[in-house]
Amino acid sequence: MRDQEPAPQGTERRLSTKEAAELLGVKPETVYAYVSRGQLSSRRVSGGRGSTFDAGEVEALARRNRRESVGGSGSGGELSVRTRITLIESDRYFFRGVDAVDLATRHTYEEVAEWLWTGRMLPGSTFTAPSASVAVARRAVEALPEHAAPADLLRVATIAAATADPLRFDLSEGAVLGTARTLIPTLVAALPPAGHRRRDEGPLAHRLWSGLSVHEDPDEASLRALDTALALLVDHDLAASTLAVRVAASARAHAYAAVSAGLGVIEGPLHGAAGGLAHRLLTDVLDQGDAAPVIADELRAGRRIPGLGHRLYPGEDPRARALFALLEQIPRAEPALLAARDIVETTARHAPLHANVDLALAVLTVSCGMAPSAAETIFAVARTAGWIAHALEEYGERPLRMRPSGLYAGPKPPQPLPE
Template structure:
């Protein structure tokens, strides 16, 4: 039989009523398969697969007028980024645990955004954005923390980026790559080396952060003044991979809502940062860090007892999406066990879990594992939140790319008014 004629990118775009860039986004998200045509010069597509996608799109509400969109009830949020089921999670169907064992943060992030498998995508901060971010960070008061610096870095970098409103997939991916690099390189170093010369303040030479260095290598000296051994940096890199995304968490929903309103990538990340800073989300590892420091000083039993007596949940234990173990925590604890300097922090984390298990059998989650890493490395309590932010920025952008391709303003909670019925008398103030 003669093989059915395959469609070109332009034909698929016309059939679906989208731009060619959107067709490539569908491929990167696994919604369409493609293969090279004769001579390997252009992608071609299966007409039946394109028709199935067209039918799926017809099944979703069409965009109406601005007024109609404003009053539409929000439907389910479709996403092809992360699946969580059976005490496991997957990025586009791929096990992140295996990804963390085989590759670094940058290739995984780039693959999530573009569908391209590149071994060494360079994450380099644009000069203007980095200068603006550092200047904004330097203007903060002394008590400003790491995450405060990341928030102002996003705003400052956006202000000097003239193409921030370009929402084409390729531009968004390039913007995200530069923003993550800016986040890391804008944080002040803690190891006494100059950003410009790479020299120690005492006069000895040292290597400055080079463009070819991985994000984990550049982030380490901004979180601790301890030497960055290869194994320790490797664990940090694994943590970044494991934390890229975790489904529709609170900050991710916020990011998608901003993208639904067509906010640019910097604004999407800024919106998500505001939600992530809560103690029940990105800030949870900081609470676990402080608890582990307390346990190292006083022992697990009095610390756990104080939390329970005060009616507080014990930081770092249990997760609503996993019945047994958090796979992210398992991986990090396994790696930390091979790091000699992590032994005291690991013992403290184990003591908390075992003490709490007598009345509250909850396994350790990734916040406790991340806190164990930050305590072992001599990092400040907020370091875990900074690691989370750098990693999760990649996930927020992956979700934003999906949302840019959806009907605008579709992410809207349906409200139900329960106040007093009108008309009510004017308050006496008027």
């Protein structure tokens, strides 16, 4: 038993229910659930209430739970984490067991987010930002220099919104869901308008449009493509930013801080910024009228062609396929679609790679009058809902389980003190 003298040799070390629960990182009632499932044995306290548990048995179960919760995947020692949110297999992906493309093409971003969070479909779901949260987020964003990147704006807006929420440390499911439903529209509302008046009402995609596009009055097909892009990108299993969110949530950081951790990771060119690189490639092809010289320059410079291939999809990226289908319904997107096809066909001469969602996003941003950085903004706003879902799931796990052991490779100690 902790903080007690060790049991005499030859006697069995017993733990109280409270001690067993603490060692396992669960609630006391869960300890009794382990007993009912035959995973633990218990012994009633003589002449009193409650039960005691064999310490060795409890410690063995704790070790087994840790291995099953976070451990080697069996392929290269990669970290694996049990989750009920997203499954990716056979060039498809699923949200809580339902085809994610079907969800995204038949429901709004807000409805898909609610499904991801709660496992319930709530038709007509809309997210509304509190005026106080919007005001403080806008003031913080307006204080940034003009060259601030989208992730900078959103990260600062997230921190500002957190300061306006005195109850942010409440990690109960209801409180975190309340945060999610107000934080996402606050981030959208904090974005400066893209050359015309800001829209603060209507569907979230329409509000986001005013912060991204120079076209003030979007057609319905363009808005639908933007909303579907948000829904398609809402989650994608344990991407780097999502793992960062789960690490923060494992340490019991509040939801704003967990989202901020995710925003700190997406700026990398191999993650959230990839759509912007594809946008610039696409505009170069449109300017030159031919993909061949543009692709040749990229290959000569030793750069990977953005917008092509995905390590999780040996075949076609289902997100790209769904978004391209919607973009084909937008007449002004035709030149960008033809340029994207030229990129894929030209690159296929040396590497048969399919278009991924970054190239589809590039077609959307180029054809709808958006800056290259718009793809990163769309990605970050969309993925915020997925980050919240993973934070919620992690809050239900043992605290600080995201604590791998370092493999020390430095000088063998003890070393002399440096002079």
